[in-house]
Amino acid sequence: MSANLPIPAEFAEIAAICVAAEGMIGNRSALTVNARDLHTGLQVRRDFSNWIKGRVSRFGFVEHQDFESYADLSSPDLASPKARAQETKEYRLTLDMAKELSMVENNEKGRLARRYFIWREQQALSAQPSVSVAEIERRMMQALGGMVKSVVNKQITPKIEQLSQKVDGVLAVRPAGVAVTSSRTARGWLQHYGVVKRKRGMSQRVSSALKSLSFRMGYVVSQTAEEGKLCFHEVVANAYFGVGAGRHLLPKTVKDQKEMGLEPAPSPFTKTPA
Template identity: 30%
Template sequence: MNQTHSGKTAVSGHDLYRFLEVKTPFWKWIKRMVSYGFDENDDFIVTDKNVRDETAFGNHRKIKDYILTLDMAKEIAMIQRTDKGKQARQYFIEVEKQYRRPKPMTATEQLLLATQSIGEIDERVTKLEDTFPISNAQQQELNQLEHAVAIKHLGGMNSNAYRKLKGKVFSQGWRAFNRHFHIPRYCELPKLEFEKGKEYLKMWAPDTDLRIEIQEANGQTNMF
């Protein structure tokens, strides 16, 4: 825990990362955290940091570190949803109370401050969570729905079209889905868009050329 030139409490991104025991590589993790609505030079700055490394020249090497404001560190701890995250959040809340305290506070005042701080964080976390990618369970639900819709258009799992064209139909369905929601992969659909995603899949149909291939594979002559 340090202070910036303006007197604000600051937290090392690497220190917080190690405390939280995150399994993802630091650079992937910190970039994802930053993408949740934080601004450089407002919520954090990027700086060089010397760390000890016995294999490096002079036993030290230089790395990039993210220096976070207390508010940003607190919110990052909150959204981890782990015991370590809860511990870090409580610690930051206590630090925040100490720095905000102009004079000794009564127990009632301390409780009020803590309640207000947590309330503000919870509100922002709720907004952040809406931008999070859908959960594994939601991914599975979309997968099952897309599978069912594709099978219906193929004429069932026992159809010739299913045996010959299922990969093509599945692939076209997901490409259309990703293009509609402006995402690289369906698993990155924001939670806020989950219900819309389900409705889209229910309404999706193969394009005309693919429908013709399906009907020819199934020995049908009519398109509709």
């Protein structure tokens, strides 16, 4: 069917009122019809504003998907000296929505309008240039290549860029060139420093404190391989329990840092050690 095919005689009247033209619905271009024109073409007796609002509400049409609403400034009546321009709310409908509105009117005008919109869609489709098989294959390969690249970037590349290995049952993620050291959970460090009896919630509070201190000192927070619990670098733990807030949690039997083998507090890093 040619794009310049004359409009069939049976559609001449409705086509003159409901002009199907290219318009934007959401972020896509589509054939659209002005709702006020459709209201006129269908010869609906209800006033336009109540009619379109009622149809949208009753049939669940979605803005930016089935239609677009916009404000339009009407021209004043030049014959009346007191007439002023007024702002009206207009609606731009997709042909699918226009067909459904036409059908639910359940009269001859509605059935005629629906057939016209179907004919208009067929005309638009036939006017589109055909795509060769080679072009279709090229597009498919391009899309497939993009999908593969996305999978590689999301799942494989991060694992290549970060060295991962198990240390004492812990999956330690560290930058290249950094020596492997002991990492433990908050509970593990509490046990290591002799805190056997713990109050409820102590492990969680210590974990939060070690996490915050790790970020400030520039050390990576890793996770256990099985349970995914947070683990912390021994240098961070030494600083927290040796000279930080955690020193008050140590048992009274611990006399000084040397008895626990604690290291002096390190200087803070501005970024992850390299």
